[in-house]
Amino acid sequence: MKEVIAVVRMNTMNKTKKALTAAGIDSMFAHECQGRGKGLVDSKLLSGASQGYEEAIALLGEKGKLYSKRMLTMVVPDKQVDAVVRTIIESNQTGKPGDGKIFVLPIGEAIRVRTGETGGKAL
Template identity: 30%
Template sequence: MKKIEAVIRPAKLEEIKDELNKYNIHGITISQVMGCGMQKGRKEYYRGTEVTLNLLAKVKIEIVIQDSQVEDVIKIISKEAKTGEVGDGKIFVYNVEEVIRIRTGEKGENAV
């Protein structure tokens, strides 16, 4: 099993969720996060003073899936999140040793 974490633009969340649903991938966790990378924030003016905002609002998607689904999920997220501009985000893939469904005690892929 693998865990995929993707940090994306908030505006792209619904498109990614819709596309994942088409592939019967429903178990996802969404978090609102702040971060910066190469985008390095933006400048705004507050009461006439320039302020640099270097932490931008992002969304983090977390999905635990079977190994056979990894490439499909990466393609979906990459396609739907891409604008071609700096700040599109990142995808991270981790190995998952075990999953346990608390309610039933199921383990492994049955618990996903």
């Protein structure tokens, strides 16, 4: 079993959920979150700088704000990890900064509270 954590843009959430469901992944958690990547540039500043505004150009080196994102978390059998990762990439890839990140972590055990089932049966 693996836990797949994906941080994606807010506006791609519905597309991502539909694609994951079509790929056979129905169980997931979605969390509202905020964050930023390595590019500490505010998009408004970048736009102003590209238009030649000296004030914007001067501010480009300052840290940017945190952007609203969604964090999806799902635990899947090992055999589904590649399909989940591929689906998330296909649903979110624009080729621009901010497309998101995917993390895959091992899961030691899963237990269904209602029945006590463990392992893959708990999923």
